[in-house]
Amino acid sequence: MLGWIDTLLQGILLGGLYSLYATGLSVIFGIMRLVNLAHGDLIVLAAFLMLALVAAGVPIVLALAIVLPLMFALGYALQSLMLNRALGRNILPPLLITFGLSIIVQNGLLETFSADTRFLNVGPLQGASLRLGGGIAIGVMPLICLVAAITVILLLNGVFYRTPLGRAFRATSDDVEIAQLMGINNKAIYAITMGIALAVCAVAGFFLGARANFDPSIGPARLLYAFEAVIIGGLGSLWGTLAGGIVVGVAQTVGAHIDPEWQILSGHVAFLIVLVIRPRGLFPRAVD
Amino acid sequence: MRSSGSARLGGDSDRWERHFAVATATRASTVTLFIAIPAIVVLAALPVFASRVLLQELFYVFTMLALAQLWNLLAGSAGLISVGQQAFVGMGAYALFAFTVVTNLDPILSIVLAGAVAGLVAVPAALIVFRLRGAYFAIGTWVVAEVCRLILAQVKQLGGGTGTSLPPEVASSIIGLDFVRNLFAVRGPAARDILSYWLALILAVGAFLLVYRLLRSRHGLALSAIGDSEIAAESTGVDVFRTKLFIYVATAAVTGMVGALIFLQKARISPDAAFSLIDWTAYVIFIVVIGGIGTMEGPIIGVVIFYLLQYYLAALGSWYLMLLGALAIILMLFAPSGVWGLISRFYDISPFPVRRRLIVPVGKSAHEKESAP
Numbered sequence: 250m251l252g253w254i255d256t257l258l259q260g261i262l263l264g265g266l267y268s269l270y271a272t273g274l275s276v277i278f279g280i281m282r283l284v285n286l287a288h289g290d291l292i293v294l295a296a297f298l299m300l301a302l303v304a305a306g307v308p309i310v311l312a313l314a315i316v317l318p319l320m321f322a323l324g325y326a327l328q329s330l331m332l333n334r335a336l337g338r339n340i341l342p343p344l345l346i347t348f349g350l351s352i353i354v355q356n357g358l359l360e361t362f363s364a365d366t367r368f369l370n371v372g373p374l375q376g377a378s379l380r381l382g383g384g385i386a387i388g389v390m391p392l393i394c395l396v397a398a399i400t401v402i403l404l405l406n407g408v409f410y411r412t413p414l415g416r417a418f419r420a421t422s423d424d425v426e427i428a429q430l431m432g433i434n435n436k437a438i439y440a441i442t443m444g445i446a447l448a449v450c451a452v453a454g455f456f457l458g459a460r461a462n463f464d465p466s467i468g469p470a471r472l473l474y475a476f477e478a479v480i481i482g483g484l485g486s487l488w489g490t491l492a493g494g495i496v497v498g499v500a501q502t503v504g505a506h507i508d509p510e511w512q513i514l515s516g517h518v519a520f521l522i523v524l525v526i527r528p529r530g531l532f533p534r535a536v537d
Numbered sequence: 538m539r540s541s542g543s544a545r546l547g548g549d550s551d552r553w554e555r556h557f558a559v560a561t562a563t564r565a566s567t568v569t570l571f572i573a574i575p576a577i578v579v580l581a582a583l584p585v586f587a588s589r590v591l592l593q594e595l596f597y598v599f600t601m602l603a604l605a606q607l608w609n610l611l612a613g614s615a616g617l618i619s620v621g622q623q624a625f626v627g628m629g630a631y632a633l634f635a636f637t638v639v640t641n642l643d644p645i646l647s648i649v650l651a652g653a654v655a656g657l658v659a660v661p662a663a664l665i666v667f668r669l670r671g672a673y674f675a676i677g678t679w680v681v682a683e684v685c686r687l688i689l690a691q692v693k694q695l696g697g698g699t700g701t702s703l704p705p706e707v708a709s710s711i712i713g714l715d716f717v718r719n720l721f722a723v724r725g726p727a728a729r730d731i732l733s734y735w736l737a738l739i740l741a742v743g744a745f746l747l748v749y750r751l752l753r754s755r756h757g758l759a760l761s762a763i764g765d766s767e768i769a770a771e772s773t774g775v776d777v778f779r780t781k782l783f784i785y786v787a788t789a790a791v792t793g794m795v796g797a798l799i800f801l802q803k804a805r806i807s808p809d810a811a812f813s814l815i816d817w818t819a820y821v822i823f824i825v826v827i828g829g830i831g832t833m834e835g836p837i838i839g840v841v842i843f844y845l846l847q848y849y850l851a852a853l854g855s856w857y858l859m860l861l862g863a864l865a866i867i868l869m870l871f872a873p874s875g876v877w878g879l880i881s882r883f884y885d886i887s888p889f890p891v892r893r894r895l896i897v898p899v900g901k902s903a904h905e906k907e908s909a910p
Binding site: 282283284331334340341342343348350351352355359472473476477480513514517518520521528 | 673675688690815856858859869
């Protein structure tokens with residue numbers, strides 16, 4: 250019984266990480282109905298950038314503080330130079346541009362950093378854990394990760410619902426044409442959106458590297474977990490995305506508890522089951 | 538293909554009746570027929586004088602062409618952009634291994650059955666992923682492919698996660714192998730290459746004809762209606778869901794047959810190779826997109842370009858893949874209709890026409906204009 254409670258707790262903490270993967274994807278889709286197939290690879294890219302900075306002697310927290318605006322700038326440039334030119338009724342061009350980007354980032358990382366597995370050294374917090382009694386302990390890093398996931402959502406919701414910029418975001422999301430008539434430059438909004446999404450990728454990359462090993466090939470799997478969290482949660486709701494991340498995380502740890510080889514498969518199966526029973530997700534807000 | 542009818546323009550007066558015809562054939566398509574048939578005959582006779590290496594290379598080209606035509610039907614015509622076709626390549630390949638190794642069936646019969654298995658897997662897969670729209674449909678198909686890969690990695694009889702090899706006696710038991718060996722006076726492995734080459738040719742031509750016939754049939758008309766507007770198509774009596782399901786399952790079945798043939802030739806399978814996103818989907822998408830999506834000509838041009846790039850640059854390894862990625866991005870930004878799109882902008886030719894052209898006899902309508910009050 251305790252074993253199951255432990256599994257459940259670990260799953261919820263893992264869900265925090267998946268929610269961080271998914272938040273950026275959820276924001277992009279919510280505002281511009283775009284799916285970024287390079288999302289997972291960009292998270293891994295952020296982790297590698299921090300790794301390179303740490304190797305150059307920069308403290309890890311400062312590395313995150315440097316990579317975060319860097320990823321924002323990358324997102325802004327990516328959207329305004331490439332994706333904005335390809336937006337339209339046809340969804341194929343943006344999809345294939347991000348697919349091409351995914352392959353470029355993945356192989357570029359492979360060329361630069363080799364296929365070795367790495368991790369980010371976050372100092373004494375690395376292996377620290379809190380004892381909850383009854384033989385159950387939770388890692389400090391995973392806990393911080395879940396708190397960070399919640400903080401990111403609070404921050405983003407604050408921006409979306411309490412600032413003039415957020416109003417422009419929501420207007421663009423609701424109806425691009427009308428928003429444009431009201432004087433909103435939708436392409437600038439899109440560029441900021443992609444910037445925010447990649448800044449969240451930087452946070453996700455930090456916890457990816459701090460919690461587990463990574464190598465250049467693991468991006469696509471992160472994309473799939475993120476995507477599953479978004480769909481399970483229901484489009485248009487960041488809290489739903491957090492819940493979706495936790496569902497995937499718990500499904501994976503429960504699967505791994507039964508047989509270690511089933512970990513990834515059970516996450517995917519949980520997603521397919523939700524899709525069959527509740528095609529619009531658990532907490533749908535947006536249509537389409 | 539020609540169908541004619543008449544339309545009344547302007548109500549009660551018979552003088553306003555005009556006869557028109559809808560045709561899909563063009564003069565170029567008639568010429569194509571006279572070129573394509575001899576070309577296929579030459580290709581079929583190629584083993585008489587071609588080297589083994591050439592046959593193996595063409596085997597790869599034909600199988601990729603077949604996969605490209607099928608993905609093109611799915612994404613270009615039906616609007617079902619899948620990045621999970623490796624699911625059906627892999628299912629077909631594993632079904633071939635299961636039928637030949639576990640139940641000792643003949644490999645060629647197994648290829649056909651493997652297609653049926655892939656088609657059967659596609660039905661529940663479609664019912665799930667069709668709940669997702671647009672770009673999310675794409676990632677949904679990818680999840681399905683991952684599920685297939687992870688499940689087959691658990692099947693210990695087929696080698697689990699590390700994979701397995703086809704026993705030599707299976708490869709040497711193919712129907713017709715002795716016939717080929719005697720016909721060309723070659724040894725077993727060479728005869729196998731010839732047989733595989735012919736099967737690849739049959740599948741490539743078969744996939745092409747299937748897509749071509751389908752697009753020129755009423756299903757093709759339904760598909761282009763769906764492409765323009767699903768709601769409008771539905772309101773004019775097109776069963777959107779059934780049409781899409783039919784295309785998805787049919788494509789999966791033939792993709793599965795191609796996958797089975799590829800891995801019969803490789804004689805070795807593993808979950809990572811059989812369900813490879815790069816090999817069976819990324820390359821295939823690249824072929825279709827660079828050639829020209831939504832056209833019959835596109836994949837043919839695309840496979841030639843892809844083969845040349847692969848031949849000269851594949852040794853660059855990850856730089857080669859980055860180049861393909863960059864090419865795909867540039868193409869999407871500046872020439873989303875591909876090489877064939879650029880060609881047909883300057884020359885109005887259509888060797889494999891799938892579009893319907895309205896033909897109104899000019900003389901008659903001029904006469905009618907005169908007699909109009």
